[in-house]
Amino acid sequence: MSGIRGRDTGPERLIRSALHRLGFRFRLHPADVPGRPDLILPRYNAALFVHGCFWHGHDCSLFRLPGTHREFWRTKIRRNIERDAEVARLLAQLGWRQLTIWECAFRGPDSIGIEEAVRRTARWITSRRGRGEIRGRT
Numbered sequence: 001m002s003g004i005r006g007r008d009t010g011p012e013r014l015i016r017s018a019l020h021r022l023g024f025r026f027r028l029h030p031a032d033v034p035g036r037p038d039l040i041l042p043r044y045n046a047a048l049f050v051h052g053c054f055w056h057g058h059d060c061s062l063f064r065l066p067g068t069h070r071e072f073w074r075t076k077i078r079r080n081i082e083r084d085a086e087v088a089r090l091l092a093q094l095g096w097r098q099l100t101i102w103e104c105a106f107r108g109p110d111s112i113g114i115e116e117a118v119r120r121t122a123r124w125i126t127s128r129r130g131r132g133e134i135r136g137r138t
C-alpha cells in the first residue's frame with residue numbers, strides 16, 4: 001500500500017537495483033512484516049518504504065488535494081496517514097528500523113536526484129539510526 005501507483009514503479013526499481021549493485025541483499029514486499037515494506041534488509045533490521053507524496057499526504061510541494069471530491073480525498077488520505085503511523089509503531093515494536101523515501105526526493109522541483117537519494121539510503125542502512133526519511137529539499 002505504499003507504492004506510487006502500484007508496486008513496481010520506476011523509482012522504486014531504480015533504488016532497488018542501485019542498492020543491489022552496492023551489495024545489499026533484501027526481500028521485497030514481505031507479507032510477514034507489518035505494512036509490507038517495499039524492501040527489507042534483515043541483516044540491518046531495516047525496512048524501507050518508497051512513498052508517493054499524494055497518497056501518503058506528505059507535507060511537500062507534490063501534495064495537493066484535487067479540486068473535486070475534496071472530502072473524499074481528505075478522508076482517504078487521512079486514513080493512509082493513520083495506517084502509516086500504525087505500521088511505524090508496529091515495526092518499531094518488532095525492532096525494525098524504518099526509512100521512508102519520499103517521491104519528492106527524486107521527482108518535482110525539490111528533487112535531490114536519484115543518485116543522492118540512493119547515497120543517503122545506503123548511508124542510513126549501514127548506520128545505527130532509527131527511523132529516518134529522505135525527501136526533497138525543504
Ligand SMILES: [Zn+2]
Pocket residue numbers: 053058059060061062063102103104105135136
Ligand atoms: Zn513529498
